[in-house]
Amino acid sequence: MKKSFSKLFLAPLTVLVLTSFAMAPVAEARGGGGGGARAGGGHGGGGGAKQVNNSSRDVRANNVRSTSVNNVSNRNTNINANKNVNVNVNNNRGGCCNNGWDNDYHPVATAAAVTAAVVVTSAVVGSMVNTVPAGCVPVNYGGYIYQQCGSTWYQPQGSQYVVINPPY
Amino acid sequence: MLHTKLALGLLTLALATPFAHAQSAPPEPAKSSASAVDPGSIQALKDMGTHLQTLKRFKVSTDLTGERVLADGQKLQHSATADIDVHRPNMLRAKMVSPRAVREIFYDGKLVTISIPAQKAYSTVEFTGNLGELISKLEERYGIDIPMADMFLWGTPAAPLDKIESAMNAGQDFIGNDLCDHYAFRQGDFDWQIWITTGAKPLPRKLVITNRSDEARPQSVQYFDWNLKPTFKDSIFKFTPPKGATAVELRSLEKK
Numbered sequence: 001m002k003k004s005f006s007k008l009f010l011a012p013l014t015v016l017v018l019t020s021f022a023m024a025p026v027a028e029a030r031g032g033g034g035g036g037a038r039a040g041g042g043h044g045g046g047g048g049a050k051q052v053n054n055s056s057r058d059v060r061a062n063n064v065r066s067t068s069v070n071n072v073s074n075r076n077t078n079i080n081a082n083k084n085v086n087v088n089v090n091n092n093r094g095g096c097c098n099n100g101w102d103n104d105y106h107p108v109a110t111a112a113a114v115t116a117a118v119v120v121t122s123a124v125v126g127s128m129v130n131t132v133p134a135g136c137v138p139v140n141y142g143g144y145i146y147q148q149c150g151s152t153w154y155q156p157q158g159s160q161y162v163v164i165n166p167p168y
Numbered sequence: 169m170l171h172t173k174l175a176l177g178l179l180t181l182a183l184a185t186p187f188a189h190a191q192s193a194p195p196e197p198a199k200s201s202a203s204a205v206d207p208g209s210i211q212a213l214k215d216m217g218t219h220l221q222t223l224k225r226f227k228v229s230t231d232l233t234g235e236r237v238l239a240d241g242q243k244l245q246h247s248a249t250a251d252i253d254v255h256r257p258n259m260l261r262a263k264m265v266s267p268r269a270v271r272e273i274f275y276d277g278k279l280v281t282i283s284i285p286a287q288k289a290y291s292t293v294e295f296t297g298n299l300g301e302l303i304s305k306l307e308e309r310y311g312i313d314i315p316m317a318d319m320f321l322w323g324t325p326a327a328p329l330d331k332i333e334s335a336m337n338a339g340q341d342f343i344g345n346d347l348c349d350h351y352a353f354r355q356g357d358f359d360w361q362i363w364i365t366t367g368a369k370p371l372p373r374k375l376v377i378t379n380r381s382d383e384a385r386p387q388s389v390q391y392f393d394w395n396l397k398p399t400f401k402d403s404i405f406k407f408t409p410p411k412g413a414t415a416v417e418l419r420s421l422e423k424k
Binding site: 051052054060061063064065067101102138139140141142143144145156168 | 239244248250289414
């Protein structure tokens, strides 16, 4: 039932994608002029102002079960009701980024829960650091930026970084 | 005098009894159509979609409360806000605020940028297409959701209405100062409700989505605030990297 449902919707979606545009990465570095910031948006929380500090957060709060996410966009209902859920469960898309624009929870425990037998990385998943080692490469995956440092991945958390399982 | 009252009382009782009896019989359904899908409710979605597609330049903001369920069934609520400035067919600026990050999306018809100011980082990719195509492509290829994407999909084939299994008119309600029609739908594992302003220019003001695939039934509640006469300039759609910001590769989902 779930599968046929999502397939039904995927077909027209694929056609749409095929008939559309290339989405090529842009050659990096475009001349950096200053200040692109918009003066006061409708909502608060500008860049770099207040930051969330989750150092007191109970690890249990991270243990979100995969069936519970993706209840925000109506796209789930109208287009791909079960697609997201299936993707998350089966493909473990990142184990973290359940592609909701409101995604706010932390991939640490979720990723660990989904892939119990994950390869042990050099740094302990869930541990916090103030700065990442030299030579890390920032990667934007699922609309969020991570720091990849060899086989170790960090996710920004407030002004610190937390070690996570690789998002992909 | 007392006698009269007693008699009246008895009379009332006598009259009331058969009436009460009649009421306990199965009532005529007030307005329950034979089919589970009320055509008027579907039509209301169509009308709203048609109107949404006519909007050329607008700003819409949302306040969201969502829920996630922990392994043991306990629920946690979370909050987020977003606003989008739009110029159809192909310009958009979004700001998304959640505890995890404040992020902005810029689309000027040629380039899409996702910027995370606090991390002094941004990613840009080339793109041409309208906003509906942008939404599909960003999600499909990069796993990035544009907030309130529904506003661009309702009224298009991307939001088909023929899969709705149950549709009903739930009456009227006020959202803020706006009188709205309230509709409720069921589809697959999801129940959803929408509040649409009454009148010739219907706009969604509230959306509730309930996920029935989890027995804890996590739910999101979103309110929408509209500004159909926004004052922004076209220049806001163009991204200029802030001083010291780093361009970061935007990794596509297919790459493993």
